[in-house]
Amino acid sequence: MFSTFGTLFRVTTFGESHGRAVGAVVDGCPPRLPLREEDIQPQLDRRRPGQSAMATERNEADRVTILSGIEDGLTLGTPIALHVANRDTRPQDYAAMQDIPRPSHADFTYRVKYGVQAASGGGRASARETVGRVAAGAVAEKLLRERWGIEIVAWVSAVGEVECSAVDPATVTRTAVDRFAVRCPEEQAARRMEREIGRVRAEQDSLGGVVSCVCRGVPAGLGEPVFGKAEALLGQAMLSLPAVKGFEIGSGFAGARMRGSAHNDRFVWKDGRLGTLTNRSGGVQGGITNGEPILFRVAFKPPATIGRPQQGCDYAGRPILLEAHGRHDPCVVPRAVPIVESMAALVLADLALIQSARG
Amino acid sequence: MFSTFGTLFRVTTFGESHGRAVGAVVDGCPPRLPLREEDIQPQLDRRRPGQSAMATERNEADRVTILSGIEDGLTLGTPIALHVANRDTRPQDYAAMQDIPRPSHADFTYRVKYGVQAASGGGRASARETVGRVAAGAVAEKLLRERWGIEIVAWVSAVGEVECSAVDPATVTRTAVDRFAVRCPEEQAARRMEREIGRVRAEQDSLGGVVSCVCRGVPAGLGEPVFGKAEALLGQAMLSLPAVKGFEIGSGFAGARMRGSAHNDRFVWKDGRLGTLTNRSGGVQGGITNGEPILFRVAFKPPATIGRPQQGCDYAGRPILLEAHGRHDPCVVPRAVPIVESMAALVLADLALIQSARG
Amino acid sequence: MFSTFGTLFRVTTFGESHGRAVGAVVDGCPPRLPLREEDIQPQLDRRRPGQSAMATERNEADRVTILSGIEDGLTLGTPIALHVANRDTRPQDYAAMQDIPRPSHADFTYRVKYGVQAASGGGRASARETVGRVAAGAVAEKLLRERWGIEIVAWVSAVGEVECSAVDPATVTRTAVDRFAVRCPEEQAARRMEREIGRVRAEQDSLGGVVSCVCRGVPAGLGEPVFGKAEALLGQAMLSLPAVKGFEIGSGFAGARMRGSAHNDRFVWKDGRLGTLTNRSGGVQGGITNGEPILFRVAFKPPATIGRPQQGCDYAGRPILLEAHGRHDPCVVPRAVPIVESMAALVLADLALIQSARG
Amino acid sequence: MFSTFGTLFRVTTFGESHGRAVGAVVDGCPPRLPLREEDIQPQLDRRRPGQSAMATERNEADRVTILSGIEDGLTLGTPIALHVANRDTRPQDYAAMQDIPRPSHADFTYRVKYGVQAASGGGRASARETVGRVAAGAVAEKLLRERWGIEIVAWVSAVGEVECSAVDPATVTRTAVDRFAVRCPEEQAARRMEREIGRVRAEQDSLGGVVSCVCRGVPAGLGEPVFGKAEALLGQAMLSLPAVKGFEIGSGFAGARMRGSAHNDRFVWKDGRLGTLTNRSGGVQGGITNGEPILFRVAFKPPATIGRPQQGCDYAGRPILLEAHGRHDPCVVPRAVPIVESMAALVLADLALIQSARG
Secondary structure, X not given: OOOEEOOOOEEEEEOOOOOXXXXXXXXXXXXXXXXXXXXXXXXXXXXXXXXXXXXXXXXXXXXXXXXXXXXOOEEOOOOEEEEEEXXXXXXXXXHHHHHOOOOOOOHHHHHHHHOOOEOXXXXXXXXXXXXXXXXXXXXXXXXXXXXHOOEEEEEEEEEOOEEOOOOOOOOOOHHHHOOOOOOOOOHHHHHHHHHHHHHHXXXXXXXXXXXXXXXXXOOOOOOOOHHHOHHHXXXXXXXXXXXXXXXXXXXXXXXXXXXXXXXXXXXXXXOOEEEEOOOOOOOEEOOEEOOOOEEEEEEEOOOOOOOOOEEEEOOOOOEEEEOOOOOOOOOOXXXXXXXXXXXXXXXXXXXXXXXXXXX | OOOEEOOOOEEXXXXXXXXXXXXXXXXXXXXXXXXXXXXXXXXXXXXXXXXXXXXXXXXXXXXXXXXXXXXXXXXXXOOEEEEEEOOOOOOHXXXXXXXXXXXXXXXXXXXXXXXXXXXXXXXXXXXHHHHHHHHHHHHHHHHHHHXXXXXXXXXXXXXXXXEOOOOOOOXXXXXXXXXXXXXXXXXXXXHHHHHHHHHHHHOOOOEOEEEEEEEEOOOOOOOOOHHHOHHHHHHHHXXXXXXXXXXXXXXXXXXXXXXXXXXXXXEEEEOOEEEEOXXXXXXXXXXXXXXXXXXXXXXXXXXXXXXXOEEEEOOOOOEEEEOOOOOOOOOOHHHHHHHHHHHHHHHHHHHHHHHHHHO | OOOEEOOOOEEEEEOOOOOOEEEEEEEOOOOOOEOOHHHXXXXXXXXXXXXXXXXXXXXOOOOEEEOOOEXXXXXXXXXXXXXXXXXXXXXXXXXXXXXXXXXXXXXXXXXXXXXXXXXXXXXXXXXXXXXXXXXXXXXXXXXXHHHHOXXXXXEEEEEOOEEOOXXXXXXXXXXXXXXXXXXXXXXXXXHHHHHHHHHHHHOOOOEOEEEEEEEEOOOXXXXXXXXXXXXXXXHHHHHOXXXXXXXXXXXXXXXXXXXXXXXXXXXXXXXXXXXXXXXXXXXXXXXXXXXXXXXXXXXXXXXXXXXXXXXXXXXXXXXXXXXXXXXXXXOOHHHHHHHHHHHHHHHHHHHHHHHHHHO | OOOEEOOOXXXXXXXXOOOOEEEEEEEOOOOOOEOOXXXXXXXXXXXXXXXXXXXXXXXXXXXXXXXXXXXXXXXXXXOEEEEEEOOOOXXXXXXXXHHOOOOOOOHHHXXXXXXXXXXXXXXXXXXXXHHHHHHHHHHHHHHHHHHXXXXXXXXXXXXXXXXXXXXXXXXXXXXXXXXXOOOOOOHHHHHHHHHHHHHHHHOOOOEOEEEEEEEEOOOOOOOOOHHHOHHHHHHHHHHXXXXXXXXXXXXXXXXXXXXXXXXXXXXXXXXXXXXXXXXXOOOEEOOEEOOOOEEEEEEEXXXXXXXXXXXXXXXXXXXXXXXOOOOOOOOOHHHHHHHHHHHHHHHHHHHHHHHHHHO
């Protein structure tokens, strides 16, 4: 259930860490869109772990194969199946975990839900599942760019207590974002974030963070009243990502502290169309895009797996001291950047096609 | 499109401010559930505007009628159609609005989207649409209470800059919440909130706020991996409400500033089952409920309609000074309390039925 | 569950015989379509029982009210709720039925499924449920006619053993169909059918029949590959009607007896487009409309309720002699004509909107 | 669009003839079901063309690989991705077809719909697409057998004018069906069918036929009122198969010629439960299974590709004589047998899970 997302641009993802492959089926992509594996691979490469240190491996891992839906470099309008082989063999590390629910992981809840558990514990709650989303999202992005000129850029706006504040959503680019491994385009903040991550790694701990995202060039009129409001679907999309605890659009929680006279976005005439002077709405009014950039922020909790020992108990309630082995990523928000972009693309592609039908 | 929500417990709402009625069709409610109009009316009454001042009118307005799906006080398992008549006639106030898009309202986006506009401007973006949700949510709540013993309580935790902090989610009740018109169960904060609202009203302005919600007694195992995570559907549900700009579950945005060692919820044995010592997860791990209370917060922006004059322009871009007439609610979060509860109930009823199917 | 049909043009029906009302919510109808209750009423009138004998009652019964989605005679693009009051009070006739499952009715299966039973026995299996479909179908028809010039005409092509054969699908009209109460546009066959119905009524028995339908002016390209083939959705739509036991498109079961050389529809140039010389395909190739008229036939079994005594048993298995009281319609296919048209309209409206999105 | 089927047991298929692979993703299969590739392969083998003559190839072709959703031979409850490689290279035969729409094929309609055409012409209308359905159907069958003891058997009941009549749906087995290559379990009819196919092949023509199917052991209570009636979903499922022109359940079109007194299925007590003496209903009453075997029939038109020359025209309307090259199957109904079984299994698995949720 619920491995499918979207109404007209519809994505189904599959795969756990320890099966043969992960991937996605994209159904509903319009025909005649130029599409090759090279359109998809870059975002998969950005999603991969350990990119800074392991550059040589980059071209071999997580290679996408398009199994169907394409001929002579064009989409056929039929389902596009995307396949990425798993290369992990089942690590011994997990064996010990079978009797102990890791704190703030999905081990316990998957066991209760399914009465069975994948070797890796949380099964589909694993970050590995997002490979399929990123591959599908790249297809959606291609469509949005070619047909509507939409561009989507996400960046790390906070790592733990370190925040960046000077990023201009009107101009920020992926190139600027990728200049630093931490994917914050603001140099000073980026350096402080990297230091903070280094410190936390040394302490065998982990850190949360915030990813901000802007969608530019979105035409007015996208989003469906009531349950399909643009912010509702973006919220669902982002909160469906592992480790996400919060979502806000436009003024977000800060808006709740404001007065209407200060919050309202005044309409003005700009660039030959009706626009707004400020953008506290974050590009949506009444759930429907207004032609201004869509702006939202996604809060990620710190990764649950940490090197330092933790108190816990086994499934029978017997107290136990947990120690994780192996290498763990102390902060996942840099890798979350392309994932957030992908989910935004899936939402917008679907809403754009739905609005087209209204003709 | 998208006036339907849910997979097995499925709700379709209908109605604008100026048609004959608003309401909902609930499809998928199990049979043999005791259900009468009196089960639904109280939440509709709590949703109504002007409750403190207009107590005498309370029993006449927004009366729900069950059109189908019930016989001899029991559900039949067939669609339950819920009907609430509109009593407004079209106010003259709106006539002037036809040529001017109100700032931060849905007038402009609805016009772009549909090429036509309801008299009231934003059509389905109106708060009136939530009547159907609340009626349907009351049916969902009845099911959750009878079959699983789940209870849902929401309250106002912030109005503008005034926050309350001493509410205990484990024990808070609707009775406590309703003790103050502002629906904050903490007396001192409630009084300050009410003063703040009075001040803002006097200044012909409006105020945002935050609604917090707890769902107690939710069994572990609800929520579907990937796109149907409990927090993803709760997020969609809440962000589909008018004026909502943010959603967070458990630690939320504060969690993004934390370290893993401080954020992880330690497993302990309690009440004969595996539980957690803290609840930063907000009752979900990997998108699936863990048996702890679900805790989330919803940010509402200040109402866009304010009495004081605002700069704006008409659809042709000609600058204009807007002045709203009539009575306007300067702060909607107290009324949002039953709406948030209703949406939470719709999400949980759906997830509970889906998990039942897994048997 | 499953009271909703369609993806973009989406209909939810509600109501049993003995509740307050029956009706439907149409979600996804495009905005700016002229629509009034008078557009819907005629098909409801055609659906009503006893039309020939009870002409005076006609204008009072089954009056549709549009509750929402319309303003100034135009659709708003929001859900259109359609309401038809029930006027039946619960008849005493049914009381005796509570302990005895009527043969070939839905009494037994509803009781097993739901563990509860509507007074009328089969609940939503009742013909009364089709009121909502017909009302919604009239909206779909209006859209199809205005936007694409599509027209849909159904007629009775068989009653029991009596078949008509000379109807030309290219030219048959509703006026011609309605010339005879039996709704067969071929005079000689119509008279024989009416005699046959009279005979069966006198014998307190009932009769099955076949409804044929043509959809003209359907553009090529509608229908979705695989599970959304035009014939698959038409088949689902028709087989979802009470008493339907068979569906065939184009050559149908007769086609299964043919050779390819005789069955293939030769392409020719006609009217400035590619067409086919014959139409054994029934207007679809590979599930997608080809621009030729869609032709299909629907088989209805004889009504299960008959006046003559029948052997049966009660729920405990005790043999019993059943006798139905009251007036029963010995042949329902004439009334099924507008219902078949309505379901065809719902399918085509949905497919047409979906194809628009592909633009 | 519409490459997904089902609500709780949900299948998405992908793939054309000339891509890298075909397959399916099964979402919603309950956890802890024993499942291996060997459970799926037999139905894929039965689906393959040329089985009688090419026995040696059988074990190499159309091998299914399970990419996800399984661990240690048990389902995890997560999506099961099924992959079958394509081995065809693009045949030269098709090149000539690019400018000529083959009669009664999907070439023309796909071109109109998508404005682009797969090398093989009809893209997803190809029989190759059914590989994914059969693989997914085998998973559904495993579930139905293990959890409810349901068994599904289909057979060829007519080839052209040759019909078989003595098959007992209560006892027929797949072993009996597979005794003859034509998959008719009745020896005399089977031999006549095979002769008829030989004759038609010699004449470079093709033949239609009928597949009958029985589902035994189906509990009473499956099927959803209104649009989800068991026969409606079975009808959609079967009419979504390539070349199907008709579907009937129970008495079908013959029932339309009957009187109610002869058609009604008398209730009797049998095997400790309420049953019916006859089964003209085909196992469903009011759209819901009644515990009797489900019986239905599916009409397949003759394959459109024939060796003998046919008149036609190109896309510009210029008359042309078409001649197909290569080997063509003159009668596909024997291969359709496992496909029909698979689609029936998909429908029943979904309805059974939905009814479980009603608990």
